[in-house]
Amino acid sequence: MSALVSTVISIVGSICGSVAGKATEYAVDPIAQQFSYLFKHKSKFQNLRCKVGDLKDAGERVKQSVREADRNGEVIFPDVERWLAAVNEKISDEAATQLQEDEEKAMKRCFAGFCPDFKSRYQLSKKAQKEADAIAQLLKEKDRFVRVSYRAIGIIRPVKEYEVFESRTGAFNGVMVALEDDSVNIIGVYGMGGVGKTTLVKEVARKAKQNQLFDEVVFVAVTQTPNLLSLQNEIAEKLGMKFEETSMDTRAARLRERLKKEKKVLIILDDIWVPLDLEALGVPAADEHRGCKTLMTSRRLDVLESMNSQQNLSIETLKEDEAWDLFKNMAGHIVERSDLQSIAVKVAKRCAGLPIAIATIAKALKHKQNSFEWRNALRQLSKPSERSFKGIPADAYSAIELSYKFLEVDELQPIFLLCSIMGHDAAIEDLLRYARGLGLILDVNRMEEARDKVLTLVSNLKASCLLLDGSHPTRFDMHDVVRDVALSIASRDHGWLAFGNEDVVAEWSDGDTVRNCKLMNLQNAEVSELLNREFEYPNLAFFSMSSSSLKIPNNFFEGMKKLKVLSFAEMHLSSLPSSISSLKNLSALHLIGCVLENIVILGELKNLEILDLRRSRIKMLPQEIGQLNRLKLLDLSDCYDLKVISPNVLSSLSRLEELYLYGSFEEWEVEGIDNPRSKASLVELQHLSRLTTLEVHINDKQAMPKDNLFFGKLERYKISIGCMWGSAMQTSRMLMLEKIKINLYHGIKLLLRKTENLWLEDVEDVREMLYDPINQGFPELKLLYVTGVADIKVAINSMMLVSCLESLSLRNFSHLEAICDDHLKGETFGRLRRLKVDKCEMLKNLFSFSIATRFCQLEEIHVSGCYNMSGLIVDKEENGVLEFRRLHSLTLQNLNRFNGLWYSESTFQFTRWLFDKKVSCPVLEKLHLDSVNGIEKIWHDDQLSPTMSFGVGTLTSLKIMQCHKLKYVFTRSMVKSFVQLKELFVEKCYGVKDIIQGILGEERIKSRIRLFPKLDRLLLRDLPKLKRFCSGINISIEFPSLKELKIETCPGLKTFFYDATNMSSGGINIVQLFNEKMILPVLEELEIQNVDNVERLWPHQLAQHSFSKLTYITLYGCPKLLNVFPWSMLARLERLKQLNIKNCKSVEEIVFESHEEDKGGSVMHSLSPQLIQSDAVTFEFPRLTFLSLSRLPNLKSIHHEMHAINWPSLKKISVDGCDKVKILFASQETNGITIQQPLFWVNQFTFPNLHRLDLDWKEIWHGQQLVSHYFPNLKVVKLWGYPDQVTVLPSYLFHFLSLSNVQTLEISYCHFKEMIPQTEEEVGVGGKERPARVVLSRITELHLLCLYQLMHLWKENEAFQNLKILEVCFCPKLKINLVPSSVSFRNLVTLHVWRCHRIIKLITHSTAKSLVQLKEMKIERCNNIEEIIQGVDGDDDEISFPQLNILKLTRLQKLESFCSAGIYTFGFPSLQSVVVEYCPEMKMFSQGHSDTPMLHKVLLDEEGNKERWEGSLNSTIQRLFQKKNATKESENSEDDGSDPFEFDILDLLQVLLEDDDGSSMSNTRLAGPSSEVRLRFQVKQSISWWSPPLQGCMELRSALILGPHGVMETSMEVFLQTEWSNKVCLVIEINLVITIRWTI
Secondary structure, eight states, X not given: OHHHHHHHHHHHHHHHHHXXXXXXXXXXXXXXXXXXXXXXXXXXXHHHHHHHHHHHHHHHHHHHHHHHHHHTTOEEOHHHHHHHHHHHHHTSHHHHHHHXXXXXXXXXXXXXXXXXXXXXXXXXXXXXXXXXXXXXXXXXXXXXXXXXXXXXXXXXOOOTTOOOOHHHHHHHHHHHHHHTOTTOOEEEEEOOTTSSHHHHHHHHHHHHHHTTSOSEEEEEEEESSOOHHHHHHHHHHHTTOOOOOOOHHHHHHHHHHHHHHSSSEEEEEEEEOSOOOHHHHTOOOTTTOTTEEEEEEESOHHHHHHTTOSEEEXXXXXXXXXXHHHHHHHHOGGGGSTTTHHHHHHHHHHTTTOHHHHHHHXXXXXXXXXXXXXXXXXXXXXXXXXXXXXXXXXHHHHHHHHHHHTOOSTTHHHHHHHHTTSOTTEEHHHHHHHHHHHTOSOSOOSHHHHHHHHHHHHHHHHHTTSSEEOSXXXXXXXXXXXXXHHHHHHHHHHOEEOOOHHHHHHHHTOHHHHHHOSEEEEETOOOGGGTTSOXXXXXXXXXXXXXXXXXXXXXXXXXXTTOOEEEEESOEESSOOGGGGGOTTOOEEEEESOEESOOGGGGGOTTOOEEEOTTOBOSEEOGGGGGOTTOOEEEOTTOTTOOEEOTTHHHHXXXXXEEEOTTSOOOOBOTTOSSOOSSOBGGGGGGOTTOOEEEEEESOGGGSOSOOGGGGGOSEEEEEESSOOOSSOOOSEEEEEESOOGGGOXXXXXXXXXXSEEEEESOTTHHHHHHOGGGXXXXXXXXXXXXXXXXXXXXXXXXXXXXXXXXXXXXXXXXXXXXXXXXXXXXXXXXXXXXXXXXXXXXXXXXXXXXXXXXXXXXXXXXXXXXXXXXXXXXXXXXXXXXXXXXXXXXXEEETTOOEEEEETTTTEEOSEEEOTTEEOTTOOEEEEEEETTOSEEEOTTOOOTTOOOSTTTOOEEEEESOTTOSOSEETTTGGGOSSOOEEEEESOTTOOBSEESEETTTOSOSEEEOSTTOOEEEEESOTTOOBSEEESSOEEEOTTOOEEEEESOTTOOOSEEETHHHHTTOOSSOBSSOTTEEOTTOOEEEEESOOSOSBSSOSSOOTTTTTTOOEEEEESOTTOOEEEEGGGGGGOTTOOEEEEESOTTOOEEEEOOTTOXXXXXXXXXXXXXXXXXXXXXXXXXXXXXXXXXXXXXXXXXXXXXXXXXXXXOOEEEEESOTTOOEEEEESOOTTOOOOOOSEEEOTTTOTTOOEEEEOSOEEEESSOOOGGGSTTOOEEEEEOOOTTOOBOOTTHHHHHTSTTOOEEEEEEEOOSBSSOSSOOEEOSTTOOEEHHHHHTTOOEEEEEEETTOOOSXXXXXXXXXXXXXXXXXXXXXXXXSSOTTOOOTTOOEEEEESOTTBSEEEEHHHHHTOTTOOEEEEEOOTTOOXXXXXOTTOOOEEEOTTOOEEEEESOTTOOBSBOSSOOEEEOTTOOEEEEESOTTOOOSBSSOEEOTTOOOEESSTTSSSEEOOSSXXXXXXXXXXXXXXXXXXXXXXXXXXXXXXXXXXXHHHHHHTOTTSEEEEEEEEEETTEEEEEEEEEEEOOOOOSSOOXXXXXXXXXXXXXXXXXXXXXXXXXXXXXXXXXXXXXXXXXXXXXXXXXX
């Protein structure tokens, strides 16, 4: 028994020791937690099992998202891959076995079974809890994954036509220099049409991206008739975002915010004809986002200047010798013929030095062998066209026109002209459909034959330089000068009407022009007034229009009897005009992206061959479509609303050759159902004997017909069964199969041999399929992705021939031992460019040495999650060096046992370094290592020989994470070889002590060493053992190109560069990060976070020019840092724009003087004379725009002696948590009164541009009366954290608010009960006093956040009459209405209310009537709100919101309607976006009618993933409620208006704050065998608020009393201070008294 007591005592001792020694591990109840390990062990293990189950489910959901992202060609975020690796480890079979064993051990008993084994139980139970906590953390991390991947965007294709000419070098270099100049953010390039502006900026874009000057580069062609909405769409698409809003202002705001998220982004706006409003477009200004630059091209300098271009560079025509060189290059050797050379020289001269003219003429004459043909060409060029078209020189016009005339194939000229109306980056498929409809493709019958012919014609036009490559091989482009000439020819010779707005109106008004017109292209034209004119179009064959607002008259088509092609895009057509049925000759109908409600009338177009309804909003394909018996192509791609295809429609289309249904209808009826079919079945496709092209998704494999041999006849296809493809992969034969047995579908088997892109996921018989000799090794396969295979040991065996394979991805092969056999057929892998292997746990290496020699084209290797992989290449014999000649990217992730790239099987020799002498990667550019735990070094110490390259000299990006055996990254002897390295990231490598090992300079060759000459970005993060970056002796080190340096969470770091010279001289007493031997001449951004030991950043004496370009400085969590800048450094801070110092508890002043420096020395000489006064120095931070001082409890002043600092550019100041700063501002004009030194001395020169002031509780102003010219531009004031006793806005604050320009007021985390003091005291500045309510009337923007005691915003019409923006958040005591009924909001534009849980009716109907300017209303998370507008029963008035564009109602659990009382008629003429999310009780919108002409859908979530529309707003809301009621029992947890996974600290605090007595009590009983445990604790609330948040900390004081009779009592006082992401900080004092009694 004594042993038992001893055991218990030891456990109790360990518990108490654990509590006292690890206080920071626990939050509130450490004692209870420790004892629960003994007495709640079962629940601990049960909890762990539940957590493991939850983790499996969460992991599967993330894996599914990853698979979908892979299919879409997206890039998986590294943290997601690391998370999945951690999850796999937690849910592995080994982990499950260990859990079972631990649980059994914890149940064992000792002392002959009479007593539990307390020690074992305690340890194992604690282990289970720790594991459960780790899993809980993983689950928490998963919730942060908004997305698992991102689109690989911003790819700039090489510019094939770019030639380096001396005359272009100046402009090119000028643009590149301007892009790197922080003071320039808008750059212009101008020159005449065809001179090469577009080509030059495309090359600039490619070079900038290649040199990593920008994270994203977006290229957009503007053209002559710019449409801002289209431009916004194009920029957004290239940034991977999508707009749901249609309001230009809202889209611009979203685009602006998206661009701000990119650190460095380049927007290229090409071919600008008229000035654009960049702000309206959504491009942030320079002061909003320093990293966003805009590069523009135009033919006119004045256009660029009007857009505030800061640097404009001209491109002139080519010099005569350059023009001749280009002509020779394009025309070939024929120009060297003696009988042609003199003529060729004259022809080249006639091209006027314009590259576009030279290229087109040279290509046109290239194959002309007869001299008379060249003379004829020269003769025509010598007589230029009389018409000068849109500023194109006559010579250039003639040159392009001549190239057009030289097009010899019959179809080339009309196809070329047709290309000119299709815009930039047009799709060849659209060209095909237009040309086929117009009958321009001769001598072909089938669509596939026509496609081949169009592809050939486009290729010929490219060869003639009349067309350019597009963004993808399936697209083409046309130079704007060539397009202008083509449109001119088409208009002059063929009666085409395809111009800008002004031309259309003028020419369409001419009756003769209209009667002779054969083609009208009215894209982006404003022609609404012309549609109602009754014209005859007897010759019109093609008509195209795009407009979302136009309404087509019913009789519009009556005069178009010869119309063959009709194209409408993005139009709202509730019903098609009845006159469309008169188009008996119509061959092609395109309704793309249109809103279509009824298309029954299309069944009357009997001659229709092409029906294109892509992206249109259509719910049903009616029976009448089956009457189109001549139809050859039906495109329903991306018609997401299409839920019904009437039965037998498809089978009736007997001539159908091509059917596109991807992203559209997928609810195929299953074969064999006895009931009459209501929808289409795949069986119908059997009847389409001519079908050669099919794109379809089959969600349910049961819908596959038993007889599916017809699939085998397909020539082009995109078919997925089970999972669905994205749109990123483009090949003509694509097949995706998930969870099926291929042998059951013989038609699918027939497709395998022809497939180019094959995706197999969890396919049951994948082994038989891959090895089936019938497939003969997939001879045409280009991309192979296989995942979820358990029975394959070798992926590619010796029977397979995959000679065309370019990309191979293998994932989740649980038993894979080798990628391929050693004996492969023919040229297998000869074209492989990309290899990705993931989660193949049995795989020990990728391939043998002999197989690796086949990978002559390999460019990218990505290996992750192969936990048993020891090396990439196994050498079975003693071979030579293996060279990957084209490998530019190598990524290795989560390889626990990986030792290196090479392993010798004959000698059993492993390397412990990544790169061995046996493997060479001479062009390697990117090396990323993450959790590669076997390697101790990356490069062998003597690997870098002068005769071989191992990828060091070409490496541009090196990222190393979680490689814990690494002690260093480089040796001192090899750093000189990294001449191209641009970014170096080292993170979470817990063994790294030095980045560069060894002492630089020992060889005493140079006194200065230039490290990494092109290194631009350096990140060192979470390196607990890092002591230094490098060491040196008797040298200085320079980073000549380093612009960004970030050091985060390196607690052991004391100095960046350790100067070994100081060892002999006794070193220095103070820990200093940088020393005088460090040279950083171009460093712009410096971020230091959580570096514990650094006391000082810089010495008093710096190397010349070092740190002189600092622009952004962030210091966070440096507890020993005493100050920031030495006095001597001030002169180097002229470029500093942002200074952010946070959570540095020892900082006392920002600028300090050391004993070694003389304030009157060199710094004084650098100051301007006007800044030097007799008794004080006034210094300037001339470019600083943002200053933040946060959580600096010991800060007293900027400088203890400096009386004044001028901040001429400062726009924002934020000060909080600086407890020793009692006075923020004080005037120097104190009339001799001595006051405590403020943080800022103020005079009229101090803050001339201060725009925003963010402050916590402080005495803001001290001294004489505040005068307005001290803060002439202050517009925004943000206040927070006022003490509890301050219950009304203090009157002295009104002095600040009365400044003439203050417009925005934000108040948060205060206990104000009233916003306006109930006093008649007048306030103001400069003798202009007025009542407080009058002062507040000037405020136009008001934000109120977390005002817990606020009873009402204001009474009656007492203030804020001119508000434009009102946001009210978490004001829990606001009751009933937001404002009284008498309040008018006549100027309000934006209203946002959220988390005001006591509001029942938001506003009264009288207030609602005043909202005539309101554009955006968002009401969110107000738990008790029942209606938005409080009406009056029986009232039938009209309430109009003429400007309202966005209405968002989110998580309003009790909302029943927008307005339920009264029969009001609501007018919403501008409403385009409505979001109704989690409003489970909303039965209707209103009792009366709501007019919403611009609204066509209701979004059910903010992201736009779900939407609905039932013809009207009211019908849609009613239908949603009916559906919710009908499925309430089965979906009660999904649509009940709550989010079960969401936890918000604000809701918790509301409950705590509303307790009457300010405290809560909790009692918990814990019972174990033969024991009794009672836990009692009381929470004493002491609430304080800060923003930004405070660092979490805890103090613990405990006493342990062991009394007689087995009684243990302990009391504990806990001071806990924590934070929640920029919202709120809570301080809670907790007293714990625990009494434990046990009996034996």
